[in-house]
Amino acid sequence: MNEKEFYEELGRIAGPPPYLYGKICRRLQRRTTVMRAVFALAATLILAVGTSGVLYLHHEAGQALSPEVSEELQTIHGYLAGEDIEQASLSYAIEDGEGK
């Protein structure tokens, strides 16, 4: 074989086998499925973390009340605990004593 023949022969190659494109398509489909699953998982995680964060922030915001609301709540708590009754009976007792 001389050089001329060598270079002629160099390009004499059959093309890719016909089944190769099918193989590429199957691999592409597999990759798409895997990618979609990964995206779905990532989206679920982001959603879960995001929801937890929002709930936590909401809870934290609930903890820090304004002084007016806090005072009001304290008054309600006092009524519920019967502090007003105690106070009222004490003032009646003083009034009764004064009356005698």
Place this chain on the structure above:
Amino acid sequence: MVDLDRVTIERAARGDERAFKLLYDHYSTFVWRVVFRSVGSDREMVEEIVQETFMKIHQSLKKFAADSSLGTWIFRIAFNTSKSFWAKKAREKERMVPLVFDRADPTSAIDAFEAGDTVEKVLVDLPEEDRFLLVSREVEGLSFDEIAEITGKSSAALRTRMSRIKHKIGSILENKPHLKGAVI
């Protein structure tokens, strides 16, 4: 190399399967030929490289800059994919040194006779990258500027290298008498 029309490229980039098939039909023979000659008789590896190349093309076609040649871009992907496979093959070969014949071994071409065709007997003494350059230039007819764009090497360096490759082929053909009478 004649490029595929812009409309088909754009459709393929948008995920149109029929357009991607057209792209595959247009370039797969070129890619196959270059990879086949650079890898040699390892057909399984050739298939793997070509599959991987088209997977990468499909994945990054959206990033392809429409002002450059798609053929050159595809060849660059094929070259880089092949390079990583050659490196993998070299690592495997290093691990199996006692079992595999050496490239410099004068009997290597004779061994290749069993595995490949007449051309393969000559190419077996060349590194994979040199084979890739040789086929890109001599078979596919790419210019040195195009090969420079593909490989990232200078056009002048490639000319020198190609001249050395051709000289080496000439001396292989001269020094291996059993190849001279080979039937094409």
